[in-house]
Amino acid sequence: MNETAIARADDEPVLVRPSRESDIEAMLRIYRHHVRNGVPRDVEGTGAPEPDDLRDRRKNLKQTRLPHLVASYRGEVIGYAYAVLFRKRPAYRYTAKHSIYVHHGHLGRGVGRLLLQELIDACAAAGFRQMIGYIDADNAPSLALHEKFAFARVGLLCGVAYRHGGWSDTVMVQRSLGAGVSAPPPIAAPGR
Numbered sequence: 325m326n327e328t329a330i331a332r333a334d335d336e337p338v339l340v341r342p343s344r345e346s347d348i349e350a351m352l353r354i355y356r357h358h359v360r361n362g363v364p365r366d367v368e369g370t371g372a373p374e375p376d377d378l379r380d381r382r383k384n385l386k387q388t389r390l391p392h393l394v395a396s397y398r399g400e401v402i403g404y405a406y407a408v409l410f411r412k413r414p415a416y417r418y419t420a421k422h423s424i425y426v427h428h429g430h431l432g433r434g435v436g437r438l439l440l441q442e443l444i445d446a447c448a449a450a451g452f453r454q455m456i457g458y459i460d461a462d463n464a465p466s467l468a469l470h471e472k473f474a475f476a477r478v479g480l481l482c483g484v485a486y487r488h489g490g491w492s493d494t495v496m497v498q499r500s501l502g503a504g505v506s507a508p509p510p511i512a513a514p515g516r
């Protein structure tokens with residue numbers, strides 16, 4: 325994938341590129357800040373990932389052509405986004421599930437929009453037909469971002485998380501990619 329860029333007010337571009345092993349610590353710092361500060365409330369329930377978890381996930385994704393992207397500004401990683409298989413069983417091989425995180429110091433400046441567009445394009449180019457996201461019901465910025473990119477709210481999972489002393493709901497969002505369900509899949513599955 326080529327780097328893509330948007331210009332910031334100071335004319336320094338924000339670049340989106342595939343992640344590198346050396347980006348992992350910066351990605352973890354971004355993730356940990358958001359988990360500690362409430363939103364998202366660790367929807368996957370796994371706690372903050374350890375560096376090795378993220379490293380392994382990155383390696384696995386490389387093998388399956390699933391995108392694992394970072395946004396960088398002045399050489400610093402200020403956001404990341406990646407997709408994994410929605411489910412491991414073969415029938416679900418055309419459906420991806422994604423996550424996106426922007427550094428708390430760079431929110432509201434178009435970085436999430438840039439990352440999500442690149443992620444959608446990369447998933448479509450890899451042959452995926454559906455994208456799914458799970459979003460905390462009280463995560464208004466993420467819900468609004470996904471709505472902008474034509475994700476529909478397709479489900480509400482009630483009280484599926486308990487943390488910070490309370491139950492919380494999760495919204496499931498979905499959008500189709502490419503031909504969606506209007507045509508059969510290509511012979512080769514994504515990443516095969």
Ligand SMILES: CC(C)(COP(=O)(O)OP(=O)(O)OC[C@H]1O[C@@H](n2cnc3c(N)ncnc32)[C@H](O)[C@@H]1OP(=O)(O)O)[C@@H](O)C(=O)NCCC(=O)NCCS
Nearest residue numbers: 364424425426431432433434435436437459465466468469
């Ligand atoms: C959700 C998140 C990725 C958005 O990234 P961002 O760079 O701040 O978003 P952008 O500046 O690109 O904004 C894109 C759109 O998102 C929505 N949005 C962003 N921040 C918002 C806010 N505080 N309130 C409401 N909508 C917001 C708007 O629709 C916005 O479009 P607009 O600028 O035309 O109004 C970011 O808030 C984030 O990393 N949050 C913490 C981690 C997280 O919740 N990840 C998602 C887990 S599912």
